[in-house]
Amino acid sequence: MLQDTLTSRMKPAIALEGISKSFPGVKALSDVSLSLYPGSVTALVGENGAGKSTLVKILTGIYQPDEGTICVADKEVHFPTALAAARAGVTAIHQETVLFDELSVAENIFLGHAPRNRFGLIDWKKLNADARALLARAGADLDPTIRLRDLGIARKHLVAIARALSIDAQVVIMDEPTAALSHKEIHELYALVERLKAEGKAILFISHKFDEIFRIADRYTVFRDGTMVDEGLIADVSQDELVRLMVGRAVGSVYPKKDVAIGEPVLTVSGYRHPTEFEDINFELRRGEILGFYGLVGAGRSEFMQSLIGVTRPSAGAVRLDGEILVIRSPSEAIRAGIVYVPEERGRQGAIIGLPIFQNVTLPSLSRTSRSGFLKLANEFAIAREYTSRLDLRAASLDQDVGTLSGGNQQKVVIAKWLATRPKVIILDEPTKGIDIGSKAAVHAFMSELAAEGLSVIMVSSEIPEIMGMSDRVIVMREGRIAGRFERADLTAEKLVRAAAGIQEAA
Amino acid sequence: MANILKNRELLLVAAIAVLLVLITWRFPAFVAPSNLARVYNDTSILIILALGQMAVILTRCIDLSMAANLALSGMMAAMLNAAYPGLPIPLIILAAVMLGTLLGMINGALVWKLDIPPIVVTLGTLTIYRGLIFLLSDGKWINAHQMSDAFKALPRDELAGFPVLSWLSLVMIGLVFLVMSRTALGRAFYAVGGNPHAAVYTGIDVGRTRFFAYCLSGALAGLSGYLWVSRYAVAYVDIALGFELDIIAACVIGGISIAGGIGTVAGAVLGALFLGVIKNALPVINISPFAQMAISGMVIIIAVAVNARAERRKGRVILRKAEAV
Numbered sequence: 001m002l003q004d005t006l007t008s009r010m011k012p013a014i015a016l017e018g019i020s021k022s023f024p025g026v027k028a029l030s031d032v033s034l035s036l037y038p039g040s041v042t043a044l045v046g047e048n049g050a051g052k053s054t055l056v057k058i059l060t061g062i063y064q065p066d067e068g069t070i071c072v073a074d075k076e077v078h079f080p081t082a083l084a085a086a087r088a089g090v091t092a093i094h095q096e097t098v099l100f101d102e103l104s105v106a107e108n109i110f111l112g113h114a115p116r117n118r119f120g121l122i123d124w125k126k127l128n129a130d131a132r133a134l135l136a137r138a139g140a141d142l143d144p145t146i147r148l149r150d151l152g153i154a155r156k157h158l159v160a161i162a163r164a165l166s167i168d169a170q171v172v173i174m175d176e177p178t179a180a181l182s183h184k185e186i187h188e189l190y191a192l193v194e195r196l197k198a199e200g201k202a203i204l205f206i207s208h209k210f211d212e213i214f215r216i217a218d219r220y221t222v223f224r225d226g227t228m229v230d231e232g233l234i235a236d237v238s239q240d241e242l243v244r245l246m247v248g249r250a251v252g253s254v255y256p257k258k259d260v261a262i263g264e265p266v267l268t269v270s271g272y273r274h275p276t277e278f279e280d281i282n283f284e285l286r287r288g289e290i291l292g293f294y295g296l297v298g299a300g301r302s303e304f305m306q307s308l309i310g311v312t313r314p315s316a317g318a319v320r321l322d323g324e325i326l327v328i329r330s331p332s333e334a335i336r337a338g339i340v341y342v343p344e345e346r347g348r349q350g351a352i353i354g355l356p357i358f359q360n361v362t363l364p365s366l367s368r369t370s371r372s373g374f375l376k377l378a379n380e381f382a383i384a385r386e387y388t389s390r391l392d393l394r395a396a397s398l399d400q401d402v403g404t405l406s407g408g409n410q411q412k413v414v415i416a417k418w419l420a421t422r423p424k425v426i427i428l429d430e431p432t433k434g435i436d437i438g439s440k441a442a443v444h445a446f447m448s449e450l451a452a453e454g455l456s457v458i459m460v461s462s463e464i465p466e467i468m469g470m471s472d473r474v475i476v477m478r479e480g481r482i483a484g485r486f487e488r489a490d491l492t493a494e495k496l497v498r499a500a501a502g503i504q505e506a507a
Numbered sequence: 508m509a510n511i512l513k514n515r516e517l518l519l520v521a522a523i524a525v526l527l528v529l530i531t532w533r534f535p536a537f538v539a540p541s542n543l544a545r546v547y548n549d550t551s552i553l554i555i556l557a558l559g560q561m562a563v564i565l566t567r568c569i570d571l572s573m574a575a576n577l578a579l580s581g582m583m584a585a586m587l588n589a590a591y592p593g594l595p596i597p598l599i600i601l602a603a604v605m606l607g608t609l610l611g612m613i614n615g616a617l618v619w620k621l622d623i624p625p626i627v628v629t630l631g632t633l634t635i636y637r638g639l640i641f642l643l644s645d646g647k648w649i650n651a652h653q654m655s656d657a658f659k660a661l662p663r664d665e666l667a668g669f670p671v672l673s674w675l676s677l678v679m680i681g682l683v684f685l686v687m688s689r690t691a692l693g694r695a696f697y698a699v700g701g702n703p704h705a706a707v708y709t710g711i712d713v714g715r716t717r718f719f720a721y722c723l724s725g726a727l728a729g730l731s732g733y734l735w736v737s738r739y740a741v742a743y744v745d746i747a748l749g750f751e752l753d754i755i756a757a758c759v760i761g762g763i764s765i766a767g768g769i770g771t772v773a774g775a776v777l778g779a780l781f782l783g784v785i786k787n788a789l790p791v792i793n794i795s796p797f798a799q800m801a802i803s804g805m806v807i808i809i810a811v812a813v814n815a816r817a818e819r820r821k822g823r824v825i826l827r828k829a830e831a832v
Contacts, residue, residue, distance in 0.1 A: 311707060332710030343708050350708075354701040354768045355694075363698055364709045366691040374689045417709070 011074060013038045013202035014059070014090065014171045019068035021054055028054040029065070030226045036171055036202035041193060043213040043234065044206045046223035047246055048297070048462045052206055055223070056175055059204075060092045061085030072170075091169040093160045093177055099148055106131035106144035109163045134162040139188075139195050154185030161192060172196060173204045178212060179298055190216055208296045210239050210501050222246055239503050240494075247464060247493035255469025256445045258452050262472065263287030266456045267339070267425050269308065272317030277303040278480040281317070285425060285456045290447065292471030293460040295500050300480035301460045302344060305427050309334040309341045321424065335364050338424035342415055342431065344460070350414040353403035357395055358384035360402050361417045387416035392442055411443065419450075426450065427458040432466060444470060464493050476500050515762035515814065519777040526784055533792040544669060550783030551676035552731050552738075554776055556750075557757040558683040559724030561775040564758055565696040566717045567703065567767030568625035572614060573728045574750035575636035578742075580607045580732030582640045585649040585658075585742035592655045599658070603733040604726050610636060611725015615718035625717075633751070640744045651740035662738045672734060679727065684772045692719055700767025756803070757782050760810040781806070 012035035021029040029051045036042055046052050057063040059070075061079030069076050072088050079085040099108045107114070109131045117123040131144035140158035148156065157177055164172055174193075178186045193216050196203055207213055213220070214234060221231040222245040230245050265284045272281035278300040285291050293301045307314045310328040319326045321337055328334045334341070343350055352360055361384040362369055369379040384398050391412040395405060402413055411431070418426060428447070432440040447470060451457055461467050467474055468491055476484040476499040484499030497503075530537045537543075556573055563570045584603040587594060610632070617628045651659065662672040687693035695716045698706040703713050736742045761778025763770030782803065789799045 309708075330710070330712070331708055332712070335710045341708060343705075350705055352698050352701040352705050352709075352768070355697055359694060359697075363694065363711075366694060370691060374685075375691065375694070 010037050012036060012071075013073070015071045016055075016059075017069045017071070019055070019058060019065045019070075021058060021063060021065050028226055029058075032068070032223070032226075032228045034204075034221055034228065034231075036204055037219075038170070038200045038202050039197050040218045041197060041203040041205050041216055042219040042221060043217035044204055044221050044223065045208075045213065045242060045246055047464060050223040050246075051226040052223055053175075054226075056092060056173055056204075056206070059085065059090055059171075059173060061090075086167055086169075089168060089170040090173070091164040091167065091171070092173040092175060093157055093164070094175050099156060099159060099163075101149040102147065104145050104147055105135070105142055105151070105159050105162075108148050108159055109134060109144070109166050111163075113167065130166070131162065134165050135159075137165055137195075137199075138162045139192055152185070154181050154188055157181075157189060158192065161196070169201070171202045171204070173206070175206045176208070177205075178207065178209065186212070208501055210242065210503050213242075214239065243494050243497045243503070247497060255466075256441070256448050257290075257470055258448045260288040260452050260472075262289050263454065266322060268320040270318050270320075272304065272307070272314050272319075274303070274307055274312070274314050274480075277307070277312075278477075280481055282482070283475055283485075285458060287456055288451050288454050289472045290451050290457045290459055290470055292467040292474040293458060293477060294462070294464070294467045294474055294496050295477035295483075297462060299477040299500065301477050302429055303480075304477075305341055305429060305458070305460060309339055309427070335421055335423075338422070339427070340364075340418040340421055340423040340425070341427040342418050342429060344429040344433065351402045351410045353401070355402060356399045357388065357393075357402050357405070357413055358398040360413050361387060361398075361420055364417060365420045383420050384416070387420045388413065390419075391416050391446055408440075408442075415443070415446070423455070425456045425458065427460070429460040430462065431459060432461075432463075464496055467496065468493065478502055516771065516773045516777060518813070519761065519774065519781060523777065523781055523784060526781070526788070530784075530788045530792060534788075537788055537791060544673070546783055546787045547780070548670050548673045549787060550779055551672045552734055553753060553757055553783060554676045554779040555679050555727050555731050555734075556754045557761070557775040557779045558679060558772065559727035560754045560758050561761075561763050561770055561772070562683070562687075562696055562720040562723045563625075563717075564755075564763050564765060565700045565767060565770055566713075566720045567700045568618060568717055568720065569629065569755070569765075570611075570614060570721060570724045571626065571629040571751050571755075572610070572633040572636055573724055573754055574747040575633045575640075576607055576610045576725055576728035577732040577735055577750070578744070578746045578748075579610065579636045579640050579643070580604075580729040581736035581746060582644055582649070582732075582742045582744075584733045585654060585736045586644065588655055588658045589649055589653040596657050596661055600730065600733050604729040607729015607732060608722055608726040611721040611723070611728065612718070614725065615721030618721065619714035619718045622714075637744065644742075644744065646744060649736075649742040654737070654740060659737050659740050662734055672738065675730075675734070679730075680772060680776055683723075686723075687772055692716070696720055697768055700764075700769075702768070753782060756807050759807055759814075762810075762814050764814065778810075 015035040017033050019029055019032045020027070032051070032055065034055070044052055044055070054063060058065050061082045061084050064080065070079065071077065077088055079088065100111070103111070106128050110127055115123045115126040115130065128144050135142050135144060135158070138158050138161045140155070140162065142155065142158065148159065151159070177189060181189060193203060193205070205213070205217055217234050219231065220234050220237060220242065222229050222242065224246060263286055266287050267285040270282050273279035281304055283291070295301050306312050308319065308328070310330045310333055319328065321339070326337055328337065352363070358380055362380045365383065366375060369376055369383060381398060388395070388398065393412045393416065394409055402410060405413065431443050431447070447457055447459070459470060472488050474486045474491060474496065475482055476496060478500055483502065484495070486495060527538055556577070560570055560573060580603040583606050584599050587599050587602060614629055614632055617623055618625050662670060664671045666674055687696065695706070695711050698709065698711055699713050699716045706713055735747060757779040758770070758775055759765065759778070760781050761770070761774035761776070763774055785799070785803060785806065789802065794802070
């Protein structure tokens with residue numbers, strides 16, 4: 001309580017009032033307020049899609065709010081550009097730092113505001129000396145003249161901090177700074193946060209990891225579906241309460257999940273491991289089942305799936321399909337065996353822009369559409385028509401370039417492409433990420449139908465409602481391992497979040 | 508009109524037509540059918556080469572070694588003919604195509620297995636292939652009198668009023684069109700260049716597809732080697748020196764995107780024809796060779812600018828009514 005009265009008397013370093021931001025079709029933030037105080041760490045928690053990233057982008061001048069005000073030291077400010085935000089003393093440190101690998105540490109720190117000598121040229125002596133001093137303040141024992149590429153991610157964070165100090169930043173936003181760090185590096189980062197606090201900086205700390213939130217944060221703010229649902233002192237809240245605030249809503253009713261008789265095991269994965277990405281992956285997938293894979297971003301789910309279909313090779317492990325041992329060395333072997341993967345990044349890994357819709361659909365099934373080595377266009381159109389109409393694709397013509405379709409319809413083309421291979425197992429990685437609500441519902445309905453027809457579905461998703469609404473069973477991954485298995489009947493959002501974040505069951 | 512502007516090939520046909528009208532104004536005899544057939548014949552080798560380069564560029568690669576491959580294959584064909592004048596010409600052509608394919612396979616294998624950037628690989632092999640010609644020929648020329656009459660006559664022989672050279676290029680256009688539009692390999696060229704990551708997930712081996720593209724460009728370069736040497740009745744180290752740039756220019760003018768994945772056989776052919784018309788027309792209307800080079804260069808830049816406009820992202824389709832169009 002003592003600290004609460006302290007901060008309430010203190011002036012916030014930055015205060016956001018009534019911030020709203022909409023994108024076409026989505027309200028990302030609605031009437032959000034947030035104050036950050038000097039010498040205090042505020043943890044921002046919320047599920048994926050709660051609006052955290054949008055808020056960071058507004059704070060750093062990348063997005064402009066539709067409504068609301070931002071005040072720095074009691075004066076209203078506008079951040080039309082990222083530079084304006086930096087000038088006002090707001091700086092952000094991202095998961096993967098945004099620095100220049102080929103420049104030296106000192107150049108990175110002073111890029112854009114390097115000290116000049118009297119001829120207007122860069123004063124290298126002063127540059128390096130100043131950089132050394134700033135690095136010392138950040139607690140980093142680094143030679144400012146070495147190239148940034150020779151540093152690990154944790155050290156790069158330190159350089160980013162030194163850069164923040166060099167522009168005299170008063171507000172430091174840390175967006176999942178520990179996501180890519182090793183155990184030891186994380187502790188170095190904690191020490192750094194303590195030092196920044198001691199210097200009187202206001203810190204916004206975004207993290208999914210509850211242990212670190214409770215270790216370093218003084219205050220918390222919870223976002224849910226674009227609104228701020230609660231805030232207060234960390235000392236006054238328990239982990240359980242935070243989890244409940246994050247997920248607190250009813251789910252399941254809007255999902256078109258059909259009750260399907262689950263059949264015999266189709267796919268059995270045992271002892272799958274990779275030197276750096278995952279280990280001990282064992283599970284069974286049954287006929288007609290939708291198996292959800294939940295976890296935080298970077299938990300190793302996509303990496304495992306890519307290794308399962310032969311994009312990368314595991315170091316050990318066995319796969320059985322319908323009881324037969326299967327060796328998959330390339331995606332084409334996986335496709336032939338009947339396992340297909342619909343990747344997460346539609347743009348990078350999904351549709352081939354420049355090819356018409358029908359050619360996108362038939363690309364993995366060309367052997368089926370050709371006769372004596374030559375493709376039969378009529379067959380191709382027939383296949384494309386069959387699968388795109390099942391997915392309710394909206395397009396003027398199947399001859400149309402896929403690039404002219406909306407995101408949702410592109411996703412349908414990609415899914416149609418995989419269904420046309422007549423798979424036994426279909427792996428959908430974040431199948432509804434970034435598509436509109438109508439297309440989402442269509443994809444969900446279709447997924448249900450596929451399972452009802454006897455296909456086995458693996459759905460990788462980071463959205464709790466989707467996982468809870470669609471899965472028969474859920475496997476939660478954390479840091480490359482399976483951290484929990486749940487049946488649909490005893491699935492709760494709290495259990496999922498706990499398993500994914502590694503919170504012990506409350507005694 | 509808006510449709511013509513959207514269609515690269517029609518735009519190019521229109522540009523060639525405008526060019527012909529301008530030339531006719533200064534030199535009416537240029538558009539006589541017999542002269543146009545001569546211009547086509549003169550452009551045939553460039554067309555064949557552009558077809559191969561197109562396949563490579565579609566996969567996001569480039570083949571700088573095509574002209575050197577042509578010169579090496581041509582020299583080998585000429586030496587074979589000089590040493591064994593009795594050897595049937597089809598056998599010599601086959602040998603040239605096979606050597607060209609082998610040289611293409613070397614490019615493809617380096618790009619595929621060692622993962623070296625294609626521009627570096629083919630810049631290296633360009634120099635190596637030229638060097639090999641010197642080693643093979645000892646720097647000597649193979650002149651017309653050393654070649655058999657049959658060797659020199661084939662491209663010039665007429666079939667239904669047109670030279671065999673013209674017919675051969677038409678056959679190649681047909682064959683490459685068939686590969687591009689009716690085989691899984693042709694589709695793979697587009698997929699690999701359009702979105703290599705997606706191609707991997709679709710079960711397409713990106714490296715192998717590129718390898719085959721280089722095989723195709725190599726085979727066509729080998730064929731062109733024989734055609735070039737027999738047509739001009741001479742073989743030496745420096746034939747077709749710098750011609751790789753004309754080949755790439757033809758592709759670029761024809762709307763084949765250097766970024767890969769976009770381009771058609773018709774585009775490559777029209778691009779080559781456009782260059783062919785310029786090269787044949789400018790001398791007859793008394794424009795100096797230096798101005799010719801400047802004009803060719805300007806044409807390339809204009810073509811790239813037009814294509815870049817066409818390829819510029821059209822923005823997202825958000826409105827439902829816009830989606831149906």
